[in-house]
Structure formats: C-alpha cells, structure tokens
Amino acid sequence: MTDKRIKHSIPDVRWPTEAEAAASLWFSPTHVGRLPVEQRTWVPAMVPWRATEDGFVTPEVLDWYARFAEGRPGVLVVEATGIRDIASGPLLRIGDDRFIPGLRQLVETVRERSDGHTRLFIQILDFLTVRRRPEPATFFARYLGISARLRERLARALADERWLIAAEPDVRARLAGAERPLVETVLDERELESLDYGYRERVWDTHWPWIRDLPRVLPALFAEAARRARDAGFDGVELHYAHAYTMASFLSRLNDRADDYGGSRENRVRLPREALAAVRQRVGHDYVVGIRYLGDDVVAGGSRIDDATFYGVEFAAAGADYLSVSKGGRFEDARQPKIGEAVYPYTGVSGYECMPTVLGDERGPFGRNVPLAAAIRHAVREAGHRTPIVTSGGIHSFEQAEGILRRGEADFVAAARQTLADPDWFRKIRLGLGHDVRRCQFTNYCEGLDQRHKQVTCKLWDREVAPGEDGIRMAADGKRRLGPPAWRPPAAS
Numbered sequence: 001m002t003d004k005r006i007k008h009s010i011p012d013v014r015w016p017t018e019a020e021a022a023a024s025l026w027f028s029p030t031h032v033g034r035l036p037v038e039q040r041t042w043v044p045a046m047v048p049w050r051a052t053e054d055g056f057v058t059p060e061v062l063d064w065y066a067r068f069a070e071g072r073p074g075v076l077v078v079e080a081t082g083i084r085d086i087a088s089g090p091l092l093r094i095g096d097d098r099f100i101p102g103l104r105q106l107v108e109t110v111r112e113r114s115d116g117h118t119r120l121f122i123q124i125l126d127f128l129t130v131r132r133r134p135e136p137a138t139f140f141a142r143y144l145g146i147s148a149r150l151r152e153r154l155a156r157a158l159a160d161e162r163w164l165i166a167a168e169p170d171v172r173a174r175l176a177g178a179e180r181p182l183v184e185t186v187l188d189e190r191e192l193e194s195l196d197y198g199y200r201e202r203v204w205d206t207h208w209p210w211i212r213d214l215p216r217v218l219p220a221l222f223a224e225a226a227r228r229a230r231d232a233g234f235d236g237v238e239l240h241y242a243h244a245y246t247m248a249s250f251l252s253r254l255n256d257r258a259d260d261y262g263g264s265r266e267n268r269v270r271l272p273r274e275a276l277a278a279v280r281q282r283v284g285h286d287y288v289v290g291i292r293y294l295g296d297d298v299v300a301g302g303s304r305i306d307d308a309t310f311y312g313v314e315f316a317a318a319g320a321d322y323l324s325v326s327k328g329g330r331f332e333d334a335r336q337p338k339i340g341e342a343v344y345p346y347t348g349v350s351g352y353e354c355m356p357t358v359l360g361d362e363r364g365p366f367g368r369n370v371p372l373a374a375a376i377r378h379a380v381r382e383a384g385h386r387t388p389i390v391t392s393g394g395i396h397s398f399e400q401a402e403g404i405l406r407r408g409e410a411d412f413v414a415a416a417r418q419t420l421a422d423p424d425w426f427r428k429i430r431l432g433l434g435h436d437v438r439r440c441q442f443t444n445y446c447e448g449l450d451q452r453h454k455q456v457t458c459k460l461w462d463r464e465v466a467p468g469e470d471g472i473r474m475a476a477d478g479k480r481r482l483g484p485p486a487w488r489p490p491a492a493s
C-alpha cells in the first residue's frame with residue numbers, strides 16, 4: 001500500500017440464481033487430500049476471544065462456530081489455538097489432553113449445525129513472548145538489565161567514570177530521570193524497543209536457550225497438538241505458519257539465525273518442514289494437514305513472493321494437503337501501543353495488507369492478495385503437485401470468487417469478515433437469495449475489538465435486538481449481542 005487516501009465503496013454485484021449457483025465452481029465439490037469437500041467456499045481462522053482465561057472451549061465459542069456452521073461453508077477453520085500448555089489469556093489451547101473434551105464438543109456442534117455439510121479444521125500455533133509496553137518508571141526500576149556495556153555508554157555520555165561502578169539503584173534512578181536524548185544514547189536498539197513497545201522475543205534471539213532450542217521442541221509440540229485435533233474429531237489440522245508468529249518468523253528473510261535454521265531459504269524452511277513431517281508421522285497419511293503462510297511479509301527486509309513460491313513447492317513436496325495464502329500481519333511495522341497495552345501486529349502497513357479496509361490505495365481491498373495465491377499455485381503446479389491453494393483477503397461476492405476459480409488463480413476462495421458480517425451468506429447465495437446477503441463494509445470495527453482482545457462481533461448486527469427476542473447472549477460489556485440474529489431459508493431446503 002502506498003497511501004491511504006481513497007475511500008472505496010462496496011461494489012454493486014449481481015447475485016446468481018439458484019441454478020447458476022448450483023452450476024458454479026465455487027459451490028462444486030472437490031477434495032482436500034483424500035477428504036471430500038462439498039464446496040470450494042471456506043471460512044479462514046478468526047480469533048473471537050471467547051475461550052476461558054485458561055484456554056477452554058466455552059458456550060460462547062460453541063455459539064460462534066455453530067453460527068458459521070449454519071451457513072454450511074465447504075471448510076471452516078477454527079481460530080489460532082495454542083500448542084503449548086502455558087497461560088495465554090482467552091485464546092483456545094490444545095497443549096494438553098485435558099482440552100480434548102471441549103474441542104470434541106466443538107466438533108460435534110459444527111457437525112450437527114451444518115447438518116454434516118461442513119468440514120472442520122483447526123489452526124494450531126506457537127508464538128513467542130510479547131510483553132505489554134511498560135510504565136517507564138517500572139522499566140527502569142525492574143526490567144532494564146544494567147550491563148557493563150550500558151554503564152560504559154552512560155559514563156561516556158555523561159563524561160563521568162563514576163557510572164562504571166555506581167550502585168545499580170543509582171544507575172536506574174539516573175536513567176529514569178533522564179531526558180530522552182540521553183536515554184536514546186545509552187540504551188541499545190532492543191532496550192529502547194522494550195521501553196517504547198514492550199519486550200518482544202525473536203526467533204533469532206539465539207542467546208536465549210529456549211529460543212535456540214525451538215527446532216528441538218517445536219516439531220513434537222505441533223505433532224502432539226495435531227494428534228489431539230484428530231482425537232477430538234476434527235477433519236484436519238492447519239499449521240499456522242503465517243503472520244507475526246514463530247513459524248512465520250522462521251520463514252522470514254529477517255531470520256538470520258546462524259545455525260541450520262536461519263539465513264538461506266533452505267535453512268529457513270527447515271523447521272517448518274520438520275514440524276510438518278513430525279505432524280504427518282503422528283497423525284498418519286489419511287489425515288488432512290494444511291499450512292497457512294505468507295505470500296509476502298510486506299515489512300522491510302522480509303520475505304517476498306519468490307520466497308513464498310519456493311516454500312509452497314517445498315511444502316507441497318513434503319505432503320501438505322493444502323496451502324492457505326495470507327499476507328503481512330507482522331510486528332515489525334506495528335504501531336506503538338499505549339502504555340499497558342501490547343503491540344498488535346495488524347496496525348502497520350503489513351497489517352493493512354492482511355486485513356485490508358475500504359480506506360486505502362487505488363487498488364482497494366477487494367481480492368488484493370489473489371496474485372500471491374496465483375503465483376504460488378502456478379509454481380506448485382509447475383513442480384507437478386496438485387495441492388489445493390486457498391486465497392483470502394477482501395472477498396465479498398460470488399462473481400469475484402467464481403472468477404478467481406475460473407481463471408485458475410486458486411482452488412478455494414475464503415472469506416473471513418464477509419462471513420462474520422453474514423454467516424449465512426454462502427447458503428443464501430446457494431439458494432439464489434444473494435440479495436439478502438448482509439454485506440461487509442470492510443471498515444474493521446471487528447478487528448478493532450480483536451486488537452483490544454474484546455469479544456469480536458460485527459457492527460452490522462451486534463446492536464440489533466428484535467422486540468421480544470430473548471435468550472440472546474451478550475458480550476461482557478453488556479452492550480453487544482455475540483452472534484447475529486438467526487436466519488432460516490424461506491422454505492425448507
């Protein structure tokens with residue numbers, strides 16, 4: 001994106017008749033691996049912040065997926081779910097067998113509410129530590145390490161050698177009271193980042209043993225999580241290798257680890273491949289294992305489409321059952337958070353590219369990422385693999401999705417926000433009722449809620465309560481309904 005000046009309107013579209021929809025590619029059956037799928041419609045992962053504080057499925061989580069299931073997409077992917085058994089706030093977790101019963105209930109709910117029409121996958125992820133932006137006083141008093149190098153810089157800046165041996169509390173107090181230029185002179189780049197944005201780990205911080213050891217621990221963690229997904233009854237598992245998280249960072253050109261897992265493309269893809277192999281070995285060859293990853297990191301120095309096509313061919317050759325292509329969503333260009341908040345990877349240009357809005361450059365948000373999927377598909381086909389490619393980003397209409405499939409740019413067309421705006425939209429279109437679709441405005445109210453880790457809803461329906469409507473589940477703030485009003489087809493179908 002170059003600038004952010006043009007406000008695009010939601011295009012007028014022609015919706016198909018029931019017969020046209022029945023004859024379309026988007027609503028035609030296909031396979032993922034050996035798994036038959038009824039349609040090429042797809043709902044990609046969306047975190048709604050509805051799990052318990054310790055990562056369990058709640059009635060609100062069940063409702064969220066039940067509502068998507070009623071629209072009967074071909075594939076529904078459950079939100080990013082943590083593979084480690086560590087506190088992660090209200091993010092779903094799959095890092096221990098105690099999470100399986102709740103996840104099994106989720107599988108049963110989707111099966112029942114989609115009447116068996118929808119295939120259900122779960123996205124599994126690992127992420128590194130990101131702390132909230134600290135109060136400067138707390139940072140200087142507690143978090144900043146007082147090293148010999150820091151003392152040297154302070155002594156030099158103040159032309160006073162006493163700082164080389166001064167008591168640590170005095171060094172801390174001096175820096176806490178220092179003017180900004182002195183702070184910038186004394187702190188190194190990472191220390192300044194920790195002060196201004198909050199402490200954040202990188203996969204190339206190999207001076208930390210737990211980061212150095214990631215290649216040793218991650219394949220088994222992914223494999224066990226995938227085994228739990230299979231035990232819970234999911235139709236497949238999606239390895240989250242996209243956006244700001246651990247595996248995307250291994251794949252990124254920014255990864256300059258000096259061991260076998262950084263530097264060259266071949267090294268950067270090694271751990272993601274090893275994790276895929278471990279998962280495959282654990283769940284068997286007849287179970288769907290897909291990958292979501294970036295067609296372009298967007299941030300300076302990050303991976304580009306030539307890296308992504310290379311990775312696509314590698315993953316296909318290693319037996320991935322599908323490749324779901326996303327874009328951006330990185331920490332490196334994220335906006336500075338407020339004190340007490342954590343940096344959020346969808347606030348910079350790379351965030352815009354991940355979830356583009358109507359306020360943008362001349363290209364607009366609609367289908368913006370399709371060329372990346374098309375290039376990856378082309379490379380994967382050239383290499384002799386039939387691996388399906390999923391595209392997403394600004395998909396809002398039947399015509400658009402059908403065109404993408406007809407031109408061979410992707411094999412599945414996914415929609416996140418349009419499906420949040422109207423979970424029934426696939427079913428409405430399939431029944432020739434496209435004119436009833438509640439159309440996403442692509443202004444990212446939902447993403448704003450996600451950013452604050454508030455229960456995600458859509459502005460088009462979260463205040464709409466019909467007179468007499470009861471039993472509505474409301475958000476914790478008491479102001480918003482958590483799911484859209486029910487919709488039933490006019491006649492039984």
Ligand SMILES: Cc1cc2nc3c(=O)[nH]c(=O)nc-3n(C[C@H](O)[C@H](O)[C@H](O)COP(=O)(O)O)c2cc1C
Pocket residue numbers: 044045046047048079080123240242292326354355356392393394395414415416417418446447450456
């Ligand atoms: C509220 C919200 C939560 C999201 N959570 C995830 C996630 O857990 N994993 C993921 O890969 N993408 C996530 N995304 C990104 C979407 O899957 C999708 O790639 C993006 O919204 C662009 O597609 P769209 O234009 O159809 O919305 C999320 C998007 C939204 C709006």
Ligand code: SF4
Pocket residue numbers: 417418420421439440441442443444445446447457458459460
């Ligand atoms: S809140 Fe806005 S961007 Fe999000 S789904 Fe609803 S209409 Fe679309």
